[in-house]
Amino acid sequence: MRNTAKITTAVLAAGALTFGLTACGSSDSDSSSTDGPLIVAASPVPHAEILNFVKDNLAKKAGLDLEVREFTDYVTPNTATEDGSVGANYFQNQPYLDDFNKKNGTHVVPVVTVHLEPLGLYSEKAKSADALKSGATIAVPNDTVNEARALKLLADNGLITLKDGVGNEATPADITKNPKNFKFKELEAAQTPRSLKDVDAAVVNGNYAIEADLKPAKDALVLESAENNPYGNFLAVKKGNEDDPRVKKLAELLTSPAVKKFIEDEYAGSVIASF
Known part of the structure; x- marks a missing residue:
């Protein structure tokens, strides 16, 4: 009951805040279609910053149309991925996702681990x-x-x-x-x-x-120590969308040498590349 109540409250409060501030609730694009842009929900820092580096420096050359949407909570990105409002998200670790899927009946799965943010x-x-x-x-x-x-x-x-x-x-x-x-x-x-x-x-x-x-x-x-740490943050999608070519291309770019260098230069050890 303790955790269920907290998740429910967070959905109502954080969801309203996020959609109100960032206008992330709807889009003219169908994020489930592989023809349009790949819309990715992300926490502002460092996830959206890393994605925007990819968008501004790597995506066009790779033929990827990438749209980054910022969310300020840990609930809405998964619910938006589940209902198709976005095509992917990047903000969480495996233990959190396992718990979220279990409590909310969602079907979000990891694609590739990108970085660790030590607590x-x-x-x-x-x-x-x-x-x-x-x-x-x-x-x-x-x-x-x-x-x-x-x-x-x-x-x-x-x-x-x-x-x-x-x-x-x-x-x-x-x-x-x-x-x-x-x-x-x-x-x-x-x-x-x-x-x-x-x-x-x-x-x-x-x-x-x-x-x-x-x-x-x-x-x-x-x-927190980075050694043998299970809390790496990853790109995630709704189960069944792992083979979306846009997702595969983004996964490749997120684990490229250029992104690793960006993480090292930008965050000076406060964010650690996991690849």
């Missing part, structure tokens, strides 16, 4: 994780996978201990040791960087950190 712990009140005071409040994303990922980050850095085997559904209720009695404030992922003035620290997804002018490689008190 980080940030604070405007403490200069190190060890300096967080007893009873401090830490904001964490409220969707199932990213909340578990945030708690695992804290556990991996010795701030809390989680129940053995809890996996990608961990919540604060699964904390077995909390030496400093941290309190946890569950927020929509996009809200976590904005909460930094009101909480003692916040665990922020890499894309939202960059969007908030945080530099994960420099500003994070602790940062």
